[in-house]
Amino acid sequence: MSTVYAVDVQITAPVNDTEVTDRVADAVTNLFPGAEVEHSHGEIVATAHDMEEFSESLHRQEILDTARGAFFEDLRGDTFSFDLKKQAAFQGVVNFAVGDPSELGDIHVRVRVNDPDAESYIDHVAPPTKDGKPIDPDE
Structure with missing residues (x-):
């Protein structure tokens, strides 16, 4: 029996004067295809309720350990957050942002x-x- 997860994912990205808003929205939906995207004064705000496609990207790129580190680094109670490189996301690639934006x-x-x-959700x-x-807990 699989576990049902109830999550709220909020995604925000600035839209600079030199950028096309739709391209920034594409960067978000490339990694979170089910996200509902809204354009708001100089930024994109999106919401989603799962990270399945994002998880598949982590597996495909073989960066699970990097992802876990990023997730646990900013885990506060029932919430965790992380930053991603916008340009890589536009290409459909997960690239965690570290250091200065x-x-x-x-x-x-x-x-x-x-x-x-x-x-449990991070796992x-x-x-x-x-x-x-990935370690199979049933083995």
Whole structure:
């Protein structure tokens, strides 16, 4: 039986004067295809209720350990957040932003886990690994 997760994902990204709003929206929906995107004064605000496609990208790119580090670094209670590079996202690639924000600004993702808990959801999205491969808890 699979666990049902109840999550709220809020995604924000600045839209600079030199950028096309639709391209910034595309960067968001490339990584979060089910997100509902709204344009608001100089930024994109999107909401989603799952991270399945994002999780698939993490598996495909083999960056589960990097993702787990980013998620746990800013875990506060039932919420965790992380930043992504906008240009990479436009190409459909997950690239976590660390350090100073890029010149164009980063995509900020905030995830609130309503059920069951944040740690379990992180394990679902980016499972622990051994030798770079996800660990199957049933083995």
